[in-house]
Amino acid sequence: MHAIIERARKEGRTVLTEVESKELIGQSGINVNDTRLAKSRSEASSISQQMDFPVALKVASPDIVHKSDAGGIRLGLETPEQVEQACDEILETARQKYPRADIQGVSVQKMTDPGVEVIIGMNKDAQFGPVLMFGLGGVFVEILEDISLRVIPVTKRDVGEMIKEIKGYKMLTGYRGLPAADEAKLADMLLAVADFVTQYPVIKELDLNPVIAYSDGTIAVDARIVLEDSD
Numbered sequence: 001m002h003a004i005i006e007r008a009r010k011e012g013r014t015v016l017t018e019v020e021s022k023e024l025i026g027q028s029g030i031n032v033n034d035t036r037l038a039k040s041r042s043e044a045s046s047i048s049q050q051m052d053f054p055v056a057l058k059v060a061s062p063d064i065v066h067k068s069d070a071g072g073i074r075l076g077l078e079t080p081e082q083v084e085q086a087c088d089e090i091l092e093t094a095r096q097k098y099p100r101a102d103i104q105g106v107s108v109q110k111m112t113d114p115g116v117e118v119i120i121g122m123n124k125d126a127q128f129g130p131v132l133m134f135g136l137g138g139v140f141v142e143i144l145e146d147i148s149l150r151v152i153p154v155t156k157r158d159v160g161e162m163i164k165e166i167k168g169y170k171m172l173t174g175y176r177g178l179p180a181a182d183e184a185k186l187a188d189m190l191l192a193v194a195d196f197v198t199q200y201p202v203i204k205e206l207d208l209n210p211v212i213a214y215s216d217g218t219i220a221v222d223a224r225i226v227l228e229d230s231d
Helices: 003-010 018-027 041-051 080-097 156-165 167-173 183-199
Strands: 035-038 055-060 073-077 105-110 116-125 129-136 147-151 203-214 217-220 223-227
Touching: 003 018, 003 223, 018 035, 018 055, 018 223, 035 041, 041 055, 041 080, 041 105, 055 080, 073 080, 080 105, 116 167, 116 183, 129 156, 129 167, 129 183, 147 156, 156 167, 156 183, 183 203, 183 217
Parallel strands: none
Antiparallel strands: 035 105, 055 073, 055 105, 116 129, 116 203, 129 147, 203 217, 203 223
């Protein structure tokens, strides 16, 4: 079992933070943006300068699922002063809204270029086991409900069909001047996620949302992993 999972188990947690989730996923070869934990405003400022601007800050807590609803996200920060102010605001707001939450600090990550936002995930079904999910992503994923599903294990043909099955597939083909997404790289990421959750059967849920799809690749800019109960 991976050290990150073991640590969460020892702490009695079933939910990994974004930083933990990305570290675990990234070590498995899935492309994620560089994300580091800062426990203070000075640490956030230092990390942001190492990364180069602009950066994004997000509240780091296994107890806060919807970070945007908690006022826990700041994007496009351009200076150390903006980072320090954003860090203070995020932590203060999160502590007010979620006084019982385990707030570990903030995640600092390099801003990525815009592209088509999709979601890649996995949920364990009581009857079928792990089920792979693909669809249009971003903050409206619950409203759009535009997803395709396959029971793991999957083949390259399976994931290719998943990509084409969603109603918003046209968004991936160069809609209204946007560059077409690299469907082969999207398929590779879907296969990699399927392999990843097979490697770690203790994972109950996984969400990569959004994954930014470009004409030359893909990158996951947010991640969440939920583990099975230890008992």
